[in-house]
Amino acid sequence: MRHRLPLGPLLLVVAVLLINVGAHRWGGAWDLTAERSATLSPATREVLRALERRVMVTAFIERDAPGRVEAATLLSRYRRINRRVSFRILDPQLAPVELQRLSASPGSVAVEAVGGERSVEVAPHPNEIDVTSAIARIVRQVTSTLCFTSGHGERSPNDGTAAGLSTVARLLVENGYRLSTVDLLVQAAVPPVCDAVVVAAPTNQPSEPVVRAVVDHLRAGRGALLLSDPDAAADLSPLAQPWGMAFAPGVVLEQDPGSRLLGDPYSPVVARYSSGGPVPPGLGPTFYPRVGPVTVEGEPGRAGLSAFPVAQTSPRSTVEHDGADAGMRGPIVVGAAADESEVRAEGVRRTRLVAWGDVDFASNRYVGEGANAVLVLRAVDWLTQPEPLLAAAPNLPRLRELDLTEARRRYMLYLTTVFVPGLFLLAGALTWVVRRSR
């Protein structure tokens, strides 16, 4: 007897394959979430299509924290579009080493290029805009240049002593920044290649041409990190005042024993941050060995400009100036930021400044303390961030809480673990009884 080929089943297999390939390539998807939170915008799809390197996206969200499930759903959509995207969600409390290695903070998302040159970008929030922007920076290999000013006794990124900034410099290079030094005694202007300048506690007062050079650099739509030293004679206020901020004289005296280090009132530990701006959500405490106050104008008086406090000491802190009480009462602002956007014909021009009343927190000696290193990195990220890559509104899922009392928890437990399985056993027992009775 001649065996016939099972033609029908073979045709079915071929048809099934064709249908699947067709559905994968041309099939649509229906997002049934209330906020359309699982739908990726065309801009995100474009960025993902351009992604040719493998990236590992790591979201640091606590196990039972709100948003963890939604983050998994969102990131799985990224992976569906480009398989080079892998993702994981780690509890920051259980993975502190990864958190530190990726210079991330709880609640943020690190995007790490795998293979080839190492590159890490951190998205402050697990939402589409931030994550796509981080991936886009890797795709486009945007390398920002950070220029440290010199010539007025500033702290140097090449200085390996305790007061130097070589550790921060190394961290910045590891995070994809190009570093340069610009001597404004020699150069009349900040070179256009500098995306942001770092003015790290000059000991001599910057002259008028130097101030003009930095202000012009900022007015061209770039950034500046101003680190002051309360013990230095130089005042950086002329650099910050056009954007509604200033450095006040004096040093913060922390009177709250729980908010200072080792009982030293001149060493406040700051854990009060404003959301948004350069500080990522969930940033741990930062430590400052002598920090001066920063003042922020309530109404900077210019359209498109906003200046806002970023880090504050405890309500019990005061300011001491020349050995006497300066009359300022806590919370004292020790870090502030300004953001000015102007819409022009060629696009949006954005100027960003971060002003901090201390430089030592970023020095080789102290940058490893608390979350100091993360703060410096995120501040620089914020300063050099390209224009938002996505104009889409953040389609974040609404937080939906479950109203659980102890009694309700018990009911839930009994219903799911006792009642439902019990029904199966009861049905089984009844069947057995009926069968035996026949």
Next chain:
Amino acid sequence: MTRSLAAKELKVLWASPLPYVLGAVFHVALGLLGYEQMSGRGQAVFQPIVPVAGFLILLVAPVLTARVLSEEIRSGSLELLLVAAAPPGRIVAGKYLAVVVSLVGLVAPVAAFAFLLFLYGSPDPGPVLTGLLGLVVMAAGLGAVGLLASSLTSSQPLAALGALFSTLLLWFAHAGSDALDANALVAAFSISERLRSFAGGVIDLSDLVFFPSVAGVCLAASVVAVGARRMR
């Protein structure tokens, strides 16, 4: 004929203690794990329940389906059916119908979690519906895998183990894809990733087509396997 075969199979299947015990074990495990998820998060979200239920279905389906054809092969009643001119396609379709109905009956009480969410909160109904739909289509797909394994051997344990091994491979296919640096081809077979899409509130046409496709291919192979017995 298909319907009468399905009805007979359902009667045989549910006359044994197997589906009741499986159902009870399935729901105790799901209850404990699901309770921990809901109680710990304190959020009205159905998403975390879906992969847990999905994995439990993956463990239960091979056991439930193992006897469906292998028992008939062992006892010789399959040959009798074939001699009575029952087409292999009809036999397989009838058995499959019974398997799907049984699996859906087993899984249906997962909706108790959705009930609790709506009782104590206001969950997004979209992901609840898509999650339940995902579980049903996955159960239908895994039922066919189990049926295929059962059609290939007269040994029930072997059929269960074969189906379990195959479905576990499919569940973890995406992990293999990462490790091997293979492209999307391997990961396209990942059940867990397909299910995650449903759990997230998205009905992707490729996911919707995937599980019936798995079922279609497995059923076709089962028809061939059963048909081959008639030729002997």
